[in-house]
Amino acid sequence: MSGTFVGMPSFPRAAKEAVHNKTLRDNLRHATHTIRDKRAKAVAELADWAELREAGKQIKDHTLRHLDRYLVQLESRVTEAGGTVHWAADADEANRIVADLVKATGESEVVKVKSMATQEIGLNEALEAEGIAAYETDLAELIVQLGDDRPSHILVPAIHRNRGEIRDIFREKMADWGRAAPHGLSDTPADLAEAARLHLREKFLRAKVGISGANFMVAETGTLVVFESEGNGRMCLTLPETLISVVGIEKVVPTWRDLEVFLQTLPRSSTAERMNPYTSTWTGTADGDGPRTFHLVLLDNGRTDTLADEVGRQALRCIRCSACLNVCPVYERAGGHAYGSVYPGPIGAILSPQLRGTQSEIDASLPYASSLCGACYEVCPVAIDIPEVLVHLRERVADQGGKGHRVEKAAMKAAGWVLDHPGVLGAGERVASRTRKLHPSKLPGAGAWTRSRELPEMPAEPFRDWWKKNRKPKSDGKKP
Amino acid sequence: MRVALFVTCVNDAVYPSTGIATVRLLERLGVEVDFPEAQTCCGQPQFNTGYRAQTEPLVRRTAAAFEGYEYVVTPSGSCAAMVRQHYPKIGDASAAALASRTYELTEFLVDVLRVTDVGAYFPHTVTYHPSCHGLRMLGLGDRPRRLLEAVDGLELRELPGADECCGFGGTFALKNSDVSTAMGQDKVNNAVSTGADVLCGADNSCLMHIGGVLRREEAPLRALHLADILASTREEPLV
């Protein structure tokens, strides 16, 4: 299960397994429904939610429009505060920079605070290839790492696991990675948390290098910000001697003042909390407090290409709250792994094909992994019109004309011609009605339909024929 | 008052009864209905599948077909949403003008004709599924439910998880058949749990999918369009 996402099958095939796995579907259903109901309550408490959503959208759009300026400002502030800034164009470059920085410290292990950006570039695997062990310290990430698994949710990476499965993973795997699980470990949340605490504490106290991401970077002061719930992130950020933060370039905001919006919308959207339990900020280095060396790796990896697309660029507003995953009926059935990227669910379906391009089978299928029901747009705290971007990306994939799309395009063209000739359309409908008792399942495309659903019975005559027989004489046929 | 019926391609070819019911209902309420025969399809299937070039001629055709009518009424939330939300972006001024004159049936009844009791009679237990496009893109709110509640003899039952997508989604139902069916089955299970004999909706494409699952699973209820129920009267009851 572990490793990269290269060579993933298309979404429909990857989803099939999950759809028919009852335990997985029950776990997902329970978790997403619980959090979605809580989120709705937390959001309803704020009378100005609509204004906050609009403000978040505008702050992000403004920053993206002037990204060059804010990034340069950020770089000079970080440098002035004693940090070093590195620019990485893609995953390979970012991984090489980080690996070299770790090697320069002479260390062979690092502790990590949960970071989507480092998952996106496959940092752990790249470090492992260089003989460096990277330990995830977020509880859910730990479960995923020990289970030799992949995260399936942005915020709750182990959402697809239940307590019993987690206990088994701890019992079997903890000893391979450090301190073993306590003897006779039960599956109560308190016992599981205590086992993780003991296991992780050992690592925090030993590690000399920490690696993090960031939720926001403030350009005016060069400050990085992490929102988290467990406090493990804070340990990673303060205990090591060297701190390396890998952050996507779209995470910058102009000022501290801008954070007030996201401090309200992010926790409520993601964990349904009024305030996230731990908000850590760090600015360069300070004598006698925290890491003595600080490196910031600014990651592009497809982001400037995404920014160049007028419709698609709104995906860069994403603050990774995961609200869209929790309301998505497709995610709920297919699970996060089917999306073949660290960004699952609706945001993954529009972000991954933009960051990675639509050449691979999985990326070409992601824009279609939605019924366009619009629930994701409704909850998104920065108002990303995900359905709009999905349709836009479908155009790109259809134009590209890969597997299956040549036939589809021809069919669309033929249908378009018929639909532009009402007489032909009416004749076709009449034929369909008259032959309605014959082989309905032989209709094109019927296979995918009739495996699980009955086809509707064709009527005796189409509406336009009924109209001609029953109403047309009364109408003068002229427009008003 | 004279209105143009936009029957939609699915209703024309597969569910003419819904078009007929809409005509009868509107006529009963004193509206003169016209059916411009040049209409075909709003282009939603093409647009949503990523074929914008194939959508444009259909947008032009639809806009031309309905030119000059003050009100265009359609018994389909998703086609109304296509015209309202996307026509101004895809077409010219006449397409944009059509967007502002197009009404989904329940909107037309409640907002323009200002009726909720349409004099219908339907002695059954009914549960209502508000399709996504009607619910989120058009914001139909409680209009359909208010119309149903006023129907003589009808008992309305709340559908658990009503605002969750049924899994149709146009070509999604074919391209992601497994997920689509799983969604449809959950919808059907929720409908069955209400004990109603009818699952009502205002979008026949969703009902085609839900109805297909209902019949495959031999569930003890049938799918019906809202217009069919509202057209039913004591004199001419739908059985």
Ligand code: SF4
């Ligand atoms: S797209 Fe919106 S809802 Fe989804 S994770 Fe990003 S910010 Fe949250």
